Amino acid sequence: MNKKQKQHQQIVPGNSMAVNVVGTTREDLGYALKTWKRKVKSSGVLEQVKQRKEYTKPGVVKRKQLQRAEFLQFVRDQNFN
Numbered sequence: 001m002n003k004k005q006k007q008h009q010q011i012v013p014g015n016s017m018a019v020n021v022v023g024t025t026r027e028d029l030g031y032a033l034k035t036w037k038r039k040v041k042s043s044g045v046l047e048q049v050k051q052r053k054e055y056t057k058p059g060v061v062k063r064k065q066l067q068r069a070e071f072l073q074f075v076r077d078q079n080f081n
Contacts, residue, residue, distance in 0.1 A: 040046060
């Protein structure tokens with residue numbers, strides 16, 4: 001099975017957030033597990049689950065984003081001077 005065939009098998013129809021890993025033999029289990037963990041982390045599924053556990057008001061979300069943006073701008077200004 002070549003790389004394109006494996007990539008095609010990893011697509012889960014009807015669910016864009018699903019993560020699927022293709023393994024052919026039992027020896028590939030460790031590699032498949034590492035790949036799965038990496039894909040779950042990069043897809044952001046766990047972050048969404050954590051966010052859905054508790055409701056956050058939109059104003060609080062905007063305030064946090066603004067504070068983060070201000071901090072990052074401050075850090076960038078400090079590094080350039």
